Amino acid sequence: MATNAELFARAQQVIPGGVNSPVRSFRSVGGTPYFVDRAQGPYVWDVEGRRYIDYVQSYGPTILGHAHKAVIEAVAQAAAQGTSYGAPTEREVLLAETLCSRVPSMAWARLTSSGTEAAMSAIRLARGATGRNKVIKFAGCYHGHSDALLAAGGSGVANQGLADSAGVTPGAVADTVVVPYNQIPEVDETVAVVAVEPVAANMGVVAPEPGFLEGLREACDSAGALLLFDEVITGFRLAPGGATEWFGVEPDVWCFGKVVGGGLPIGVFGGRAEYMEHLAPLGGVYQAGTLSGNPLATAAGLATLEQLNADAYRRLTAIASRLADGMTQAAAAVGVDCVAPRVGSLLGVFFCEKAPANFCEAKAAAENGVYSRVFHRLLSDGVAFAPGPYEALFVSLAHTDEHIDTTIEAFTQALASEVDGG
Numbered sequence: 001m002a003t004n005a006e007l008f009a010r011a012q013q014v015i016p017g018g019v020n021s022p023v024r025s026f027r028s029v030g031g032t033p034y035f036v037d038r039a040q041g042p043y044v045w046d047v048e049g050r051r052y053i054d055y056v057q058s059y060g061p062t063i064l065g066h067a068h069k070a071v072i073e074a075v076a077q078a079a080a081q082g083t084s085y086g087a088p089t090e091r092e093v094l095l096a097e098t099l100c101s102r103v104p105s106m107a108w109a110r111l112t113s114s115g116t117e118a119a120m121s122a123i124r125l126a127r128g129a130t131g132r133n134k135v136i137k138f139a140g141c142y143h144g145h146s147d148a149l150l151a152a153g154g155s156g157v158a159n160q161g162l163a164d165s166a167g168v169t170p171g172a173v174a175d176t177v178v179v180p181y182n183q184i185p186e187v188d189e190t191v192a193v194v195a196v197e198p199v200a201a202n203m204g205v206v207a208p209e210p211g212f213l214e215g216l217r218e219a220c221d222s223a224g225a226l227l228l229f230d231e232v233i234t235g236f237r238l239a240p241g242g243a244t245e246w247f248g249v250e251p252d253v254w255c256f257g258k259v260v261g262g263g264l265p266i267g268v269f270g271g272r273a274e275y276m277e278h279l280a281p282l283g284g285v286y287q288a289g290t291l292s293g294n295p296l297a298t299a300a301g302l303a304t305l306e307q308l309n310a311d312a313y314r315r316l317t318a319i320a321s322r323l324a325d326g327m328t329q330a331a332a333a334v335g336v337d338c339v340a341p342r343v344g345s346l347l348g349v350f351f352c353e354k355a356p357a358n359f360c361e362a363k364a365a366a367e368n369g370v371y372s373r374v375f376h377r378l379l380s381d382g383v384a385f386a387p388g389p390y391e392a393l394f395v396s397l398a399h400t401d402e403h404i405d406t407t408i409e410a411f412t413q414a415l416a417s418e419v420d421g422g
Ligand SMILES: *Cc1c(COP(=O)(O)O)cnc(C)c1O
Pocket: 113, 114, 115, 116, 117, 119, 142, 143, 144, 145, 197, 202, 230, 231, 232, 233, 257, 258, 266, 267
């Protein structure tokens, strides 16, 4: 088989930057990306036969670990019966029922093929339902790559060192107001919707400070604006009812993705009935998709959600906290500044003294250069963190205490070299 370097060289001849999503390019950490041959449980193997304990996990979807038997079987069975019909199916109903029963106050859900589509559609719906134009978003929160939401988008945008994207017209973002995370913005009667990641996970992991989400709820209520929780990462990862259940704050509209598709392309947006009834064919807000509610994606999603019971969340949280504690203790032992912000099973790592509370602080911590060096040392030791400092560390139900302890050993070594300057 070809080597990573050979494949990357070929890829760069026919795919811009050699990748189909910018973070994968290793541009922010330097070096050549590994090309994945296969994956199983907590592991990925590259085309050169090297095995890594994987904390990328497709950036969240494979919460059961890679190639989980129940998911593989569900997808295989579904595929044998046809891959897309352009007509409704029972599994779409089952998935929407499952989602609406788990997320408090969500009455209706519509399936899309990506989180980007879900967020973009939720914004359109909020504007259509309120008859207002303005969208408030928080710097460092990512809501996919639709024009109106790309402003100060964190994640890949930040990893590429881009403030914003070229090709987005001033008109497209004229009604987008970007404000700092963990600060209640002024919400007036021109605002259609306030969009927020209830735990920010695309500028590293930044937790909401006590009162932040509650304050947003109040500000939206008094201005008649809608509150949108972008739960594409937190949904079905923090708890059965996502961040909504975890924090006990209920928005008006939601978007989901990642875990809901168990590794197949999916997105979901949902809301209270009074807003969702504005959506075509019931109302005047148009939204559609050839592959929306895809039979393979719904099969994978249902098989994934079925495994996510109370015990699964306890295990995920235990694994995440073992990793967070292990990393911070290892760092303290060698004298490297390190924090591992964690909310339930969602965690991140920053090499700084104090957990960042907003994008400004996250940026200062992410861009001090430590992450790239630690990343490469871990990778050569068989541990794959995300190739950029603005991503979360994704644990799965396939990660055991042993995998975590091996990771912490490698992390300790990586930090020791940091101190030696090695
Ligand atoms: C990943 C992500 C999206 C976009 O989802 P895609 O499936 O990549 O389009 C939107 N919002 C958040 C919070 C995300 O993490």
